Amino acid sequence: MLAQNPPVSPSAYDPRLTVHWLVREDIFAGFMINDEARLAKGERTLSRLLIERPAEKANIIAWQGWAALTRAVYAHERSNESQFGKYYGKADDLYAEADRLAPTSQSIAIIIGGSYAVLGDRLPDKYRPGAWSQGYDMYRKVWKQQSKDLDSFPVHIKGELLAGLAQTAQRTGRNAEMLENLNLIIEKLPDTPYAARARKWEDNPEIAPRTSIICQTCHEPGRLSARIAALAR
Numbered sequence: 001m002l003a004q005n006p007p008v009s010p011s012a013y014d015p016r017l018t019v020h021w022l023v024r025e026d027i028f029a030g031f032m033i034n035d036e037a038r039l040a041k042g043e044r045t046l047s048r049l050l051i052e053r054p055a056e057k058a059n060i061i062a063w064q065g066w067a068a069l070t071r072a073v074y075a076h077e078r079s080n081e082s083q084f085g086k087y088y089g090k091a092d093d094l095y096a097e098a099d100r101l102a103p104t105s106q107s108i109a110i111i112i113g114g115s116y117a118v119l120g121d122r123l124p125d126k127y128r129p130g131a132w133s134q135g136y137d138m139y140r141k142v143w144k145q146q147s148k149d150l151d152s153f154p155v156h157i158k159g160e161l162l163a164g165l166a167q168t169a170q171r172t173g174r175n176a177e178m179l180e181n182l183n184l185i186i187e188k189l190p191d192t193p194y195a196a197r198a199r200k201w202e203d204n205p206e207i208a209p210r211t212s213i214i215c216q217t218c219h220e221p222g223r224l225s226a227r228i229a230a231l232a233r
Contacts (some may be wrong), residue, residue, distance in 0.1 A: 001119055019059045020107065027063060030070045032215075041066050058102035062111040065094035066220055069115050073122045081124075088127065091115075095134075106142050113138030117164050117214050120171065128171075136168035150188065160187070163214045166198070167169040170208050178208070185213075192216070 013022060023042045030039030037045060044066070050060050068091035074092075075083035098108050116135030123131055150158060166181035185198040193216035201208045 002056075004077060012136070013052065019046075019053065019056045019063065023047065023063050027066055028204070030067065031073070034074070036074070039067060039070055054231050056157070057099045059107055059111070061101070062098035062108045063089045063096050064231045065098060066111055066115040068094060069079060069119055073119050076124055077122065084124070090122075105231060106145055109138040109141045113142065113164055113168070114160070114214075117167055118212075119210070132168055132171040136174075139164045155189060155192055155194075159189050159192060159216060160190065163194055163197075163216065166201075166213050 022209040023045050026038045026042030026045065029035040030042065037224060046060050046064050051055065053060070068087045072084050072091060074085035075081070075087055084129065095112050098105075099112070102108050103213070112134045116131045116138070119133045120128055139161070142161060148159065150161070153161070161180055162185045166178050169175070169178040169181060182198040182202055186195045186202075189195050194199075194213065197211075197216060201211075201213060
């Protein structure tokens with residue numbers, strides 16, 4: 001079930017800003033630096049957007065799933081397993097609903113896959129295989145749709161897609177597939193943080209299970225405010 005939505009005043013959100021632009025920084029702060037206040041701000045924005053932008057319901061629900069998964073991780077790391085179960089179940093339900101509403105959506109697959117990629121290692125041991133498996137499936141879904149356009153993507157999008165493919169392959173025991181994606185990263189993204197980390201994995205395979213190659217150029221703070229300022233001009 002979704003949280004009760006607050007009363008809505010006239011929208012302050014520029015319609016040129018997507019749902020992703022409006023919530024990404026706050027949701028990312030929730031898992032990157034464990035900023036609960038920013039995570040809560042993102043959740044409030046999503047509740048409001050659910051009313052104001054009904055056409056974007058699937059994307060909004062998927063982001064709510066990411067927020068719930070983050071709260072599940074918080075609970076687990078505080079040894080509050082009842083709260084963990086509550087939020088993990090909520091995330092699972094929200095992801096299932098988002099996928100039902102938009103089964104071919106690349107953005108939904110990226111949100112779901114990305115959330116498991118960055119949070120999978122912080123889950124209880126018994127939940128990790130399922131989380132990584134879902135993450136792998138989502139990245140493969142995106143790859144099938146986007147692989148032909150890979151060379152046209154900017155560094156961040158290209159890097160995060162290939163890194164997500166490599167990391168979820170590694171975490172699910174698909175080592176040959178992981179190596180294929182590491183080689184693609186080195187070929188397609190030379191002289192980038194992605195290639196540097198891919199080489200480390202190739203040279204020292206023993207570090208791969210306990211390190212990450214995703215979020216090498218993650219969204220730095222202030223991108224939303226800069227984008228709003230640019231639109232105002």
